[in-house]
Amino acid sequence: MTNFIPIFPLAIVVYPEEQLNLHIFEPRYKQLIAECIKEGKPFGIPAVIDKKLNEYGTLVEIVKVEKAYESGELDVSTRGLRVFRILEVIRKVPEKLYSGAIVNYPDNHHRGSVKLQREVLKAIRELHHILQVSKSFALPDESLRAYDLAHHAGLSLEEEYELLHLFHELQRLEYLKRHLHKVIPMLTEMERLKDRVKLNGHFRNLSVDNF
Template sequence: MLPRPLSQYATNPVAYNQEHSSSASAPGDRVSSLIALFPLEVVLFPGTPLPLHIFEPRYKEMIGECLAHGSTFGVIRALEQGVSDVGCTAEIVTVTKEYPDGRLDIVTEGRKRFEVLHLNQERSFLRAEVLLIEDEPGIPAKEETARAVQLHSEILTMAGAIQDLSAADQAVLSFYLAGSLPLDLDFKQKLLALRGETQRIAALTQYLEAVLPKLRRSAHAREKAGGNGHAR
């Protein structure tokens, strides 16, 4: 479904609600209260950290309220027209710096996925009535998970990076793997919306297997370039 401008949601919120309320809601999903939204050109996964610099007055107001009440807010991908249908709540883990003019540096972490049911523009910042998303039952085969971890490790090695997965929640391991890689945002958004870890591990494995050949060629070219910056 193509996204619509926020202005259209505001003038016809019922239509938005009707179109999205039937979109594969699982029996275990729970209805949340109205939450604040922070549209960004990112896709946040549960368990993934997200540092933010808060400088716009409306978001200083929003974050101030979250800090005062200990509440979360929703991070949702901003599109050319409107926002995505699925986002992730973010908890403020720490305030790393406060500026004299009210700006803030904060570190947040993804918590719960949600589906937008109804957008609300009554405040200076965007809010939404959302449906919290719960995974469907099912555990991927160990072989499938091991393959995804292997591909992930190879990509990190080529980038000269490592990631400790010992503390990762195995029920949502796919989010830890995808969250540490600079993957295509469209794919990340698709992964965020999938309702089971088996589906996500399969999708992530397929995606990484598709991009790895190009990454290997690029890494090989860099090795051949040596110190002169040109492949021989």
């Protein structure tokens, strides 16, 4: 399916089913959001990386207006729907302040692997333990997908974007697994180094058997 959507480019990656809160203050996006609320239609958030608009993004719907300010600014909560690919950017939309895009929606396969998902989730919790970060998930463990876990895995913006245009759940889980198996040993070694630095200059009781 191909259609036109209004776009709200941001320097973030949004995933399907993700809950995202936005503060709307620019006139063009106040107009965009007002029209989406009035007409009950979604809009697109394509990822901007290094000031470049990328071809993939996520269609989102407005769930609730959390607060409306006298200035016309808004706090809105949104939810990611599906990944789109930009075919053409429409910079100037007649009688609109915002831009739009002609997009299509790649097939997205959500069948994964219970074993692989558990391995990734275990590694994420190990990562959080090393970093002394406390995180909880809104869904039960068995319901978590790669999209739910990606923002918790310590990916860079570029890596989050790479995962966005992987269209098989197994690919996404494997991507997270490789990333975590790479960074966890590095962080563990850094923690050991910190411990060695802390010991430097302190009195230590050292002994070696048989000498």
